[in-house]
Amino acid sequence: xxxxxxxxxxxTIGSHTFRGILLVIIGLCCLTxxxxxxxxxxxxxxxxxxxxxxxxxxxxxxxxxxxxxDLGLQEGMTPExxxxxxxxxxxxxxxxxxxxxALGDHPITFTxxxxxxxxxxxxxxxxxxxLGNTPSVPDKLKVxxxxxxxxxxxxxxxxxxxxxxxxxIHDNESMISLRFAPGDDGPKVLDLSDVSIWRGVxxxxxxxxxxxxxxxDHILFLIALLLPAVVYRGRDGKWHPVKKFRPAFLYxxxxxxxxxxxxxxxxxxxxxxxxxxxxxLVESLIALSIALAAAHNLKPLFHNDGMIIAFVFGLFHGxxxxxxxxxxxxxxxxxxxxxxxxxxxxxxxxxxIICLVFxxxxxLRKTSLYRYLLFGGSILxxxxxLYWFIERFFDxxxxxxxxxxxx
Numbered sequence: 001x002x003x004x005x006x007x008x009x010x011x012t013i014g015s016h017t018f019r020g021i022l023l024v025i026i027g028l029c030c031l032t033x034x035x036x037x038x039x040x041x042x043x044x045x046x047x048x049x050x051x052x053x054x055x056x057x058x059x060x061x062x063x064x065x066x067x068x069x070d071l072g073l074q075e076g077m078t079p080e081x082x083x084x085x086x087x088x089x090x091x092x093x094x095x096x097x098x099x100x101x102a103l104g105d106h107p108i109t110f111t112x113x114x115x116x117x118x119x120x121x122x123x124x125x126x127x128x129x130x131l132g133n134t135p136s137v138p139d140k141l142k143v144x145x146x147x148x149x150x151x152x153x154x155x156x157x158x159x160x161x162x163x164x165x166x167x168x169i170h171d172n173e174s175m176i177s178l179r180f181a182p183g184d185d186g187p188k189v190l191d192l193s194d195v196s197i198w199r200g201v202x203x204x205x206x207x208x209x210x211x212x213x214x215x216x217d218h219i220l221f222l223i224a225l226l227l228p229a230v231v232y233r234g235r236d237g238k239w240h241p242v243k244k245f246r247p248a249f250l251y252x253x254x255x256x257x258x259x260x261x262x263x264x265x266x267x268x269x270x271x272x273x274x275x276x277x278x279x280x281l282v283e284s285l286i287a288l289s290i291a292l293a294a295a296h297n298l299k300p301l302f303h304n305d306g307m308i309i310a311f312v313f314g315l316f317h318g319x320x321x322x323x324x325x326x327x328x329x330x331x332x333x334x335x336x337x338x339x340x341x342x343x344x345x346x347x348x349x350x351x352x353i354i355c356l357v358f359x360x361x362x363x364l365r366k367t368s369l370y371r372y373l374l375f376g377g378s379i380l381x382x383x384x385x386l387y388w389f390i391e392r393f394f395d396x397x398x399x400x401x402x403x404x405x406x407x
Contacts, residue, residue, distance in 0.1 A: 043157045045097060045145050049164035049192060051333050054106070054134055056162070057115055058093050059126035060147065067151045068092060075123040079114035082125060086114060090127055096147040098187065099131060101138035106131040139193035149182040156181055159190060165334050166195035168203030200334055201341040208345020211324050212353070217286050217388065218317060222350060224293035224381050225255055225306050226357050227374050230365040233300070239374070241365040252358055256350050258307045262314025263321055264343050270322030271339060282319040284393035289313030291385035294378040321346065 043064060048055040062073045069092055071085050090110040099106045113128030148155040159178035161169050169175075178188045212218055229252045231239040242248040269275040293309050295301060301309075325342060364370040391398055 041152070041155055043145075043147050043155070045143070045157070045159045046162040047141070047159065047164075047190070048162050049137060049167070052134070052136070054131040054137060054141075055128065056131075057113065057126050057128045058097060059115055059117070059124050062123045062125055064148050064152070064155065065089060065125060068148055073125070076118070077116070077123075077125075079116055082114055082116065086110075086127060089125075093127070093147065096145065098144040100142045100187070101140060103135070103138050104133055106133050106141075108132075137192060139191070141190040141192065142187040143178060143190050144187040145178075145180050146182075146184075153182050159188075161190070161192075164192065164195065165200045165203075165338070166197065167192070168199040168206075170203060170207060197334075197337060201337050204338050204341025205345035205348070207324070208321075208342040208347075209349040209352075210345075211321065212346055212349035215320075217283075217290060218320075219353065220381055220384065221286070221290045221293055221313070221317070222256070222259075222353055223357065224290055224297065224378070225259075225310060226252065226354065226361065227294075227377055228297050228306070229255075229358060230361045230370075231374070242362075245362055248362070249354075249358055252354055253351070255306050255310045256347070256354065259310040259314040259317070260343065260347050260350070262311045263318030263346070264339070266315045266318030267321045267325070267343070268318075268339055270319050271325055271335065277319050279323060280392055280395065282316060282323070284389050285313075285316040286320050287385045287388035287392055289316060289385075291382045291389065294381035294385065297374060297378040 041061070041064070043058070043060045046057045046059070062075050062077075065071060066073055069088055071088065073082070073085060094108055094110075097108060099108065109130050109132060111128040111130060115124070115126030115128070117124040117126075143159050145157045145159060147157060157180040158176045159180070160172060160175065161167065161177055162172050163170060177190055180188065228239070230248055231241050234240050266275070270277075289309075292301060293306075293313065296306070296309055321342070325338065361370065361373070364373065387398065390396065
């Protein structure tokens with residue numbers, strides 16, 4: 001560390017600058033996306049289109065169920081508490097939901113799946129189902145869905161395709177396919193014909209790119225690897241700027257490729273169910289990987305270069321990516337295509353980040369500002385990573401609101 005400080009003298013940080021850095025740390029650590037799909041006074045039927053079967057679920061608000069059946073359901077009931085009420089609910093839905101196609105009628109078999117959701121507008125309950133008479137998936141479904149209308153003519157219902165790999169649809173809760181209202185004559189047609197392997201692969205590529213975009217921990221790990229990419233450590237132990245752009249850029253791509261190879265290995269093993277690790281452990285190790293990669297910038301931890309770090313910790317990032325594939329609805333079908341598309345998306349997103357960050361670092365590599373970026377940026381990454389590691393591994397919530405209020 002003394003050698004590093006003698007080589008790169010960090011700037012004196014004033015109180016305002018320190019506060020700014022601290023707020024950045026807090027802001028990055030507290031980012032959490034939120035989304036809700038349901039709206040009060042509406043019911044939904046979701047379809048999951050698999051290779052040789054069609055599944056789905058019907059979801060209604062507790063208030064609407066009580067309007068229609070007067071069951072006295074209470075908000076916040078658990079699935080076990082709801083189970084005795086499911087037979088009358090399912091019988092009611094069987095009368096109000098009808099599905100057919102060119103193959104004929106598709107009888108609805110309700111499953112043991114009980115859905116409970118607590119939303120800003122109230123509580124939602126639902127039940128899963130499977131369609132019969134599906135020797136193959138038809139190109140079009142005729143859907144009739146008219147619950148609650150007789151007791152509430154302002155009620156509206158919707159049909160959505162939640163999952164259809166060959167249509168490029170995964171975990172959809174917002175794109176509505178059909179809308180129903182009182183007075184609609186006859187069933188409406190749900191088109192399932194616009195499908196192809198390429199659409200499915202492209203959706204997985206987009207999913208891989210999107211996960212890098214929203215995955216702040218993966219981005220910070222990549223930045224930790226990028227920070228020293230435009231300098232090299234000489235025999236004197238000090239950093240020296242690289243002389244040419246192309247060799248340094250290709251070297252960075254090689255590091256990222258090692259990262260991709262590593263996470264592809266563990267992603268495949270986890271997706272196939274061959275190796276599993278607890279989620280808290282995977283997320284904790286990912287946070288630790290950021291800290292160690294950044295610490296390597298301050299004092300070498302390995303006799304080799306960043307490729308060892310990229311590969312070793314890329315193995316843990318692969319387990320994190322596997323959880324994402326589960327979240328987007330990967331169910332074992334088209335597994336090879338899914339893994340290929342997702343990994344291509346991750347690689348493309350990483351290359352895009354490199355193309356944006358590396359030229360800036362290259363231009364700044366001989367300036368004093370770059371010294372601040374390398375030294376201060378690595379310390380900042382270590383602090384963020386340690387914050388995440390403590391919260392994830394020990395399952396604690398470190399209070400930071402008082403710091404924000406103090407400013």
